[in-house]
Amino acid sequence: MLANFLGKVTQLEGKKFLKLGEEVNDSEIIAPEMKNSEVSLYIHIPFCKTLCPYCCFNRYLFNEEKTRKYFQHLKKELDLYLQKGFRFSSCYFGGGTPTVLMPELLEFIDYLKSNSLGKEISLETTPREIDEVNVNLLKQAGVNRLSIGIQSFDSDILRAMGRAFCNEEELKEKILTARNNFDTLNLDFIFNFPSQSIESFQADLEIFNSLDIDQVTFYPLMPSPHKKNALERRFRKVDTSREKDFYDVILQTTHASGYNASTAWCFSKGKRMIDEYVVDFDDYVGIGAGSVSLLQGNFYVNSFSLDKYAELTGQNRLPIIRLRKLSDHELMYYYLLSKLFGIKLDTDKFRQKFKVDIHKTLRKELMFLKLSGLVQEEESAIEVTLKGMYPLNVMMREFFSSLNGLREYCIENQL
Ligand SMILES: C[S@@+](CC[C@H](N)C(=O)[O-])C[C@H]1O[C@@H](n2cnc3c(N)ncnc32)[C@H](O)[C@@H]1O
Ligand code: SF4
Known part of the structure; x- marks a missing residue:
């Protein structure tokens, strides 16, 4: 099947892309000569009150003292980038759970603002941290987009996901508490979990x-x-052949309810800030333990180990443990994938960035996508078609799965 073929190609490219390269020297990292607004900042808070068995992000069980110290190291890392001349417009707090320790989070947001950063702030949280007090604090702090990980309303699925801390009624109540308080409220769901049925x-x-x-x-x-093996021992096979049925339900329901695709996975009413800064920004800096950055063709990986992260930032060094210089072709391929993930690629912008015409340099790839009916081109826009949505979902799943493989390797080896 076409989607599986494209998924396989992306998996192979993803593995190459994420093959860790050499160790890095701090002085090699310089602020790009471009408008500051073109670099986004991702801030990783790797603590959660409980750890979900399917999750591959760098996360540790919440400990107040450790979290407090972590925020101090985070500030040091941010300072190192500021000293190098970096300025960021959009800030994305992800995790883990950024809201595990509200006073430290709010102080950090204040610090961003005192440095004229964070004009646009997106932040992830779990329903557990949602109440009227926290919603008001986040709103006053200037959070524009709040994203709550719901995953499912089904009590059996929530239990299987290790997320029985809120039941359906409590989830609805919390969502309504947060609604209409931010420019954008997003809810996250997971599909094709082993014990999940289409009906649920x-x-x-x-x-x-x-x-x-x-x-x-x-x-x-x-x-x-390893997470896949553990899930399969407890439930049943993680079966990607069921995925399309779930995805069809997503496309039908969101379309019927007036949502437009912002990415292959994200659907919005009107124009909204989205979570995938990889779509909106060519260059991004990730700070925090286990973050990654992409800067002018270089892919950097931060230390995943809390101790190593503390040690390096304590020495006023960037906590980057690996660097991978991408070839021009890899970078163009990544650009194609990330922009199509955001549904639309602007061929003029491609030319401005790479100084070549996409029709020449990625001729075979584009021809294949067009002849298969997965994209269509009008003026300077290459856009994903309805037929292209599911194959795109498979490609992104394979790309992010490769990233999850890298995360697991770094976590297990405490790099
Ligand atoms: C990193 S979490 C942060 C949000 C928050 N900690 C929570 O869980 O509610 C962001 C989203 O990633 C998704 N996620 C985490 N692990 C995943 C996995 N293995 N496969 C697919 N989605 C996953 C979940 O939908 C989650 O809401
Ligand atoms: S899904 Fe969210 S709450 Fe669960 S472990 Fe991952 S980051 Fe933490």
Whole structure:
């Protein structure tokens, strides 16, 4: 099948892309000579109150003292970038759970603002941290986009996902508490979890529809190799052949309810800030333990180990442990993938960035996508068609699964 073929190609490219290269020297990292607004900042907070068995992000069980110290190291890392002349417009807090320790988070946001950063702030949280007090604090702090990880409303699925800390009624109540307080409220769901049925997923979507929310993101389950084995021992096979049925439900329901695709996974009402800064920004800096950065063709990986992260930032050094210089072709391929993930690629922007015409340099790739009916081109825009949405989902799943494999390797080896 076409989608599987493209997924395989992306998996191979993803593995090459993420092959860790040489160690890096701080002085090699310089602020790009471009408008500051073109670089985004990702801030990773790797602590959660409980650890979900499917999750491959760098996360540790919450400990107040460790988290407090972590925020201090984070500030040091940010300072190192500021001293190098970096300025950022959009800031994305991800995790882990950025809201695990609210006073430290709010102080950090203040610090961003005192440095004229954070004009646009997106932040992830779990329903556990949502209440009226926290919603007001986040709103006053200037958070523009709040994303809540719901995953499912089904009590059996929530239990299987290790997320029985809120039941359906409590989840709805929390969502309504957060609604209408931010420019964008997003809810995250996971599909194709081993014990999840199409019927239970349809019921999730019905509940979602009844809540009238700005944006929704559906992640296909993407476990790293060891997490996948563990899930399969407990439940049943993680079966990607079921994925298309779930994805069809997503496309039908979001379309019928007036949502437009912002990415293959994210659907919004109107124009909204999205989570995938890889789509909107060619260059991004990730700070925090386990973050990655892409700067002018170089892919950097931060230390995943909290101790190493503290040690390096304590020595006023960037906590980068590996660097991978991407070839021009790899970079163009990555650009094609990330922009198509955001549904539309602007060929003029491609020319400005790479000084070549995409039709010449990625001729075979484009021809294949067009002849298969997965994209169409009009004026200077290459756009994903309805037929292209599912293959795109598979490609992104494979790309992010490769990233999850890298995360697992770094976590297990405490790099
Ligand atoms: C990193 S989490 C942060 C949000 C918050 N900690 C939470 O869980 O509610 C962001 C989203 O990633 C998704 N996610 C995490 N692990 C995943 C996996 N293995 N496969 C697919 N999606 C995953 C979940 O939907 C989650 O809401
Ligand atoms: S899904 Fe969210 S809450 Fe669960 S472990 Fe991952 S980051 Fe933490």
